[in-house]
Amino acid sequence: MLSHSLCISQVAFPWAIRKNIARLLYIASLFVMDIPFSDDHKFLRRAFWETPDRAVVVLKHDWADQAGPLPLFWDEPGNAIERYERVPPRRYGEWVGYYVEQGWLYFLLRPEDYPNVKFPEERIFVSGDFNSWEGEGDPNWELHPETLDGKLRYYIRLPPSACFKDRQGFFKFVTSDGHWLEPSHMAPNRATDANGSVNLSLNPERTGAHVFYFFAPEAHNPLSSHRLWWIDEEWSESCPIDFKFLLFQAGTDLELGAMVDAHKQTTTFRLFAPRASVVTLEYSKSIDRSARWYSLELEPVAHSVWEAVVSKDLSGAYYGYKLEGDWDFFDPQVSVLDPYAKASVGPQGPGIIVGPSHESTRPKPFHPPAWHDLIMVEGHVRDLIAKAPIKMKPDERLGFSGLRAWVRDTSCYLRKLGINAIELQPIQQFDGGDPDDYHWGYMPVNYFAPTSHYALNPHKASGVEEMRELVDAFHEAGIAVIIDVVYNHLGNPNPLYLIDRDYYFETNPDGTLTNWSGCGNDLRTHTPMARRLIIDSLKHWVKTFGVDGFRFDLAELISVDVLRDVETALKAIKPSVILIAEPWSFRGHIGFALRSTGFCSWNDGYRDFLPKYVCGEGNVDGLAYFMGGSTGHLSAWAAQSLNYTESHDDFAWIDRITQNAHNNGDWPTAQDISRTHLMFAILMASLGVPMISAGQDFMRSKLGNFNTYQRGDLNALDYDREARFAGTHAYVSSWTRWRLSHKGNFMRFDGRPSAGFMRVCAGQGNSAVALLYNADGALGARQVLFAVNPHSDTVEIALPGIKPQQFKQIADHERFDANGLEDAWLSWCDDKLRLPPLSCGLWETL
Template identity: 30%
Template sequence: MRHRAPDCAAARLGAAPRAAGRARAARRGPRPARLARLSVQGRALLARGRAHAARAARPGVRASRHRGVRPVTVLAVHYHRPDGDYDGWALWVWEHPSGAAARAIAPEAIDAFGAVFTIAEPPAGRLGILPCRASASSYDRPDRIWDATLGSEIWLKRGTGRIHAEPPPLLPSLLRAFVDGKHGLTAILEHPLAARLMTPAAFRLRNRKGAPVAITGIEADGAFVSLATHGLLPYREADAAAWTLALQGSNAVPLRVRRILDAYESAAPLGARVEGGRTEFAVFAPGAGMVQVELFADAGGGTPRTHRLRRDSRGVWRTALDEDLTGTYYSYIIHGGDPDFGARRRAVDPYGRLSTRHDGRSRVLAPRPPLPPGPSFPRQDAVIYELHVRDFTIDPEGGAAAPGTFGGLAEGGTRLAGLPTCLDHIVELGANVVQLMPVLDFPIDIAGGGYDWGYMPAHYFSPQGWYAADRTGDGRVDELRALVDALHARGLKVVFDVVYNHTCETEPGRGVCLSPCAPRYYYRERPDGTPYNGSGCGNELRTEAPMARRLILDSLAYMADTFGADGFRFDLLALMDADTIAAAGAMLRDRNPDILLYGEPWAADWAGIPLPSADTLRANGFAVFDDRFRDALRGSVFSSEGGFLSHGEKVGELKAALKRRDPLDRIIYTECHDNHTLWDRLALVTAREGHIAWREREAMVRMGTALLLASPGIPLLHAGQEFLRTKNGAHNSFDLGDEINMVRWRAKIEHVATATYVRGLIAMRRAHPIFRPGAAGERALFFLDDDLGLPVPPKAVGFVLRRRALASELKEVAVLANANVIPQTFHLPFKRWQVFADHMHAQALPCGTYVGKAIVVPPRSAWVLGRS
């Protein structure tokens, strides 16, 4: 363990912690940034460090471990801060890497360079040094590591890890320089340059031949400096890397191309196409110096045939070969020169219709005809059922012949103890939309038994081979098409869960398709070149870039045409720019006026673009997930607090969510793939009461599902929640494997009464238009207490749905939910009612009648009554 200075250990101010892979800091609702205040921990750490140092101390001076190097008995450290503020600053030092003898050193003097520190008896090995300011809980990263070879006097500068053996110049170092326009550079300095020095003459720009290029203008924003040039700047990576920008009295750096590439845009076909016996390859790589395509006979190994492509004026490289190469495997070799991405990079085709694996080869695919259209109904009739292809059929008791695959999900006739499983179960349940969690290619170690949800996409055209019987041939494409066809044949629409806000390319030089072709083009960067991470997954797709926007639109069109998509669920929709959202909505509705479009309206606060409002999303035809409805019922996903179902709490929040006047634009839900299942969540939040019988939790689930299916909005159910699905308490099971994630079909047998109850609720909703959301602004929901003046018990909610203009016979519905542990009396506006759902039964036709203006509702249950 390495020790840090008191209070300095912490800061990372305003940053929410980022977990690996699918943890996604921004996920499931607006999440405030977290402010880490660790001063108490810092003091404890200091105390432990001093105790450790006392135990580890050895008297005398030890010999250096470096032969021929004289031991250092006193080390002088000079530390410079450009702002000249040294108040409270100290050095935190420790024996590296053990962390022993950790202690704080106060400055002895301030001279013309900065603060001067003296360290007696430095270790014979290595010494860690970290400037820190205890009072402000801040520190100057990175750690500096000293040993005796560096001498007995060293100089440090703020913000850089370099240790100088001589006094360095006090001008800031030039860290990077980006070509952001035909005449524009962005220079990144170690720290701001003094205003009196901020002139064009302070910088020297030289082209690849060493000749100076005039700088005609300068504008600074702290350490970021925008420079205007007289001559044209290079757009090719290798050319830019041969240019240099220098700060007088400091260092020089090569140029890196960046936003200059936004000038290149093409509408020409991309990818591999076979037409008339010829095969054309085309790829967008505007900064490359040369592009080659390698052709292979097999999915792996073999000696390629190599052909060069030619660049057009819009940044697209292409070649046409006089042969039909259908079934041939290929990859691109991009010759660049960017210092961070390498001079020679292999790339999977970003437009490849089939890839052997996320970092493998593409395959030339013959075009497929469009699938026959699926069922047609308006989006207000939708009851969505979300599932993961593998989870839903991998349980051996489910009976699928091809478990865990597209084919397994397409199978009919599966049974367990006489009850339908898998696809037949969905049909029996009555849901009419299947939302498939991501099925496009993503990284996964199939051979090593890996598991993943699929939210780290690699390719936007190729289906995931993990779900296919034929993983390297055309099977993954044809098997997905067959699945969609099978779902359509059973009356089910198909919604694809798509991830256009980030990709798996989280490290420079290790991309698979986008970064190798156009470094820095496809991802949002801060001015200094570091990535924005509003996704919480390492990057943000720069959807506003012309060819990134085109990539998204082309992918959506391909999914709609080739795979018969009836809708799309957009992961972190708010990270897509408003223009791309508008273009996508218009394009997809033009193809299918009834298409279902919805997504998550949130992202992290530190995203790289202003987040579009929910109103903007709705105006473009997108419904949004209503996390307020979810949180009111079960409690916030960011705490262990309860909600209405478990404790009768959050009544106000639930009523606020229910009375919103845009129900057609809201996806309402009590659970989805993220966070705990409802069953597990209720176990968590009721733990403070001690043991609660599982039948009590089952009653809570039934009450929540009744509220879900009797409320305005478009309901979504998570696969298995109808029979109390559990993930053994896991709240983020994105990579936890089958044991945690698979839908266990025996649970349907064990909880068949609840599964039957949910089926009845769905039948009720689908049979009666009054339950479906109306037009925006239509007032259809009235609370018994707030609007009708009737008393409602505490820890309870009662409302009436009224749509008397409907042509159907049912024009008024009362929904009564009692979250108390004892029965409660509700007062009704009318005397005669039909009962469609009570605490035990639910169905499309009335299961009884009730006469009276007061009714007793059992504990932890919801009743649904109707009037003609």
């Protein structure tokens, strides 16, 4: 049954125009999704509302005009649908890449689906089963650009007999230089062939003549339950008419949350809840449930928003919502945490109203380093301070205030390491029970509030000021602050689920939640208000706390389109914002698609290659590619690659490469240490942004444990190891300081290096390599040479044309002196460089 808050006048069609990605993606799935409602269906595949008055029916097969009128009925067999018409074939073709019209088969490409291709300069061809996958470069299979309705499209017109076979086939678009264009994850006919290749399917029984508009009777409600019937002389069947397409257009520009007007002495509450029938506000000045709590029903206003105004300044008060409605996800017994709450007592709420006095304090100005100048550490708030060797109270070691004290101490490990950016694991309000319990934070329940787990007095919203002071402390130390954010799923209790499950979460055809995140649900980021929630909360963290950037967990689930909107919104308020994506999920990878954005990506290829290489199992081409900033594929510019070999996930580096049994690197062997030094030298000598996992420089071990997301005892940094492995820590610190100096500018390359910038000289029959930076002299006469031997034998590398007398050695695999090593240089005679086992060296021109 339709609740009064979802009347047609309240569906926000202006939002559908401005935020039409959600609309278009959903309609694509409805047009041609290959999952029928029933195996018994012979004609109907699905039906859905496109507007309040017009619906779309998708048949299982093409329907020819000569076959007669469509025997469609509304709700029950007696209500014949009198008016229907075909959906224009080209509209269908834009989603699937082909359609048939007036006896011709058209292949159609939309440039916006392939943002990394340089249109219109690039030539496009179609290849498939029909031309033995040899269309590339053949003018007979070339698509031609044409502007239709103001939009660039690529077409080729062919006789259907040239491509249609008796069975379903496959095709794909390809550029003139052999770059196969990967089908969008949202392409409804995306399919995998027997060889595992992802292509587009070509079905001769679905050419666009199977999709129709039909028009409903005048008196109807598109957001209630309706069915479409097919009834002919021999067969009858029905399917529901899906209304989610209309639901997913709902949105508003109204400010949401609890807003205090100190001048008028009022507090306004607004909540977006598109299918609720009753929304009740509960609030109190006391957290004690035995004290008086006030209840007030909100009123529906425009665009599915509910509102109430209290004639008091309720700063510091506690509040929550109870929602009722006709859908099974509503639970009127549960108090729901406001998604826009700026502070929370805990994961279940209640929210705390943060007044103007709290929000008026603005963070101190800070200008983060340019992306190519970054060297960052990934760390967890509690891991960094649990064993920090300074005095602090036990409760301070649990959160923001303790980390602030540690950062301000001159002996702070991060200061000594010499890095200039910290990537903190999630600090937005996450789920969990006892505040003392250890949690990685990747199960968020609110995106605006600093987590109450890290606050000294969460009942007083102390985390807001404590978080601001923590950021200021990092900035005073010259360290930019990047926070890890999780906009791909939510934890429990899940407030968005209780507000509107289907609006906020991706679902399977049977209505169950999808789980590409591996955490039980996937946020439907394309709906207008989910997208707005993401952007509004990120802007809040920049404006209120002064954070310098964000790392997006499982960003593939957020999608490139939403990430582009995030980039635009954040750069409008902070042009220097640092944007990092973990570009994969269990569903796929968007690393290549991010090349055309202002995001850099965690380079998982780099992470997987380096352990193999330092153990002698890599190759020269791979090392040259990754040390060159991965600009041959992943990156459009060097600093778009975030290079790392350890993160919070999986094994610690030393556990991964150790010679010890059971991946336990707690007591590393001599070779483990040597290989670790090689890794750090390669990491710091690589173009791109280097990231170190906290404690990695002093051989942090998790005792062979693979997943330690709830093991604070294993994750806490043991600073005694800093002394125990002082040589490694000092070696890494020397590299970081040299890289950040003017002499390390080649490794901090700004932009995309030329093909001749890095000269590669390889050993014979092994993977040892020497790399000459600025080989083409594009950056002046100065040059740097780096060489590495990951093998257990001594190797020689020929360096023709590179004269040793023009260089001085400043580092090897154990030492680093920016002024030059005084003795025990690596042997370099004439044009032969001799490298002992597990060694490396760094030279610069005199």
